[in-house]
Amino acid sequence: MDAREMKIKAAEAALSHVEDGMRLGIGTGSTADEFVRLLAEKVAGGFRIQGVPTSERTARLCLELGVPLKSLDELPELDLTIDGADEIDPQLRLIKGAGGALLREKIVACASARMIVIADETKVVDILGAFKLPIEVNAFGLVATRHAIEKLAARLGLSGDIVVREASDGPYMTDGGHLILDASFGRIPDADALSRELNAVPGVVEHGLFINIASLAIIAGPSGARVLEAR
Structure with missing residues (x-):
């Protein structure tokens, strides 16, 4: 299983947490892109969500694939955010921001009742910091x-x-x-x-340390996806 396949596995597992009618924060990055593609397939089949994108990049992909969007001003309280991460430690503290969207990602995540992180196993570390x-x-x-x-x-x-x-x-x-x-x-x-x-x-406007924000992480590896909860 290559890196993209692992990202798709994580996105598939996260999609099972999305319920019809949800107000959904939609993250930014390569793993989040795979989630958007899978979400778009469900929307095309009649699944209803209202999405709030965390970047202009994500907004463009959602609009291209037919995922309905609202602004955070229109939906200031969200049910769930699905987003990726650059590093994840055992306490579910994250480093995010490789795609440059950390400010909007944090605002959207903190406006949500829950945040689920999706990533491949290479992103799991004992101590944050190897990633810039x-x-x-x-x-x-x-x-x-x-x-x-x-x-x-x-x-x-x-x-x-x-x-x-x-x-x-x-x-x-x-x-x-x-x-x-x-x-x-x-x-x-x-x-x-x-x-x-x-x-x-x-x-400092914002930084890429996400502390006490993620509810759980779905980590994909060669043998499939597993759930990581804070220790």
Whole structure:
């Protein structure tokens, strides 16, 4: 079973948690894309949902495949969000944001009664941090904000490059018009403390640590999908 097949298995398992008539947050990323494709097949067969996308990319795919969408302003309270993750630890703490949608993903997830994470087994880790931590920041005061992040990281015993994410035509811009700093910490022994410290930096709009947000994770491997719950 290759990586895409594992993503499809996770998406199939997650779809069983979606009930007819739900208000559904729809995530961003390659695994979430597979979920959207499967969801679209059910919608074509008469299944009713109202979807709220977490990015312009997801919105385009949903509209292309006929998945009905609403804005979060129209549906400010959701039943469930299905989304992927870049890393998942045993407490279901996540690193998200490889696709640049971390701010909208977190807003949608926190507006939902539950969040289910779908991923392949390569995303499960003992300690977060091998994947670069995305930190969405305001362009104004970028250097000062990065210095503040470097200082708080040092206080927490973290080190590694913190660089502005680049696109093919210059700095990467999020859907909200912000920049992303990717922090290569390697290991984050205290993700809760780092989350609190980052939230206190004025130039930080949001960060990719999702703490106490996911309800469960569906992890796909060569032998099929399994459910991971917080320890």
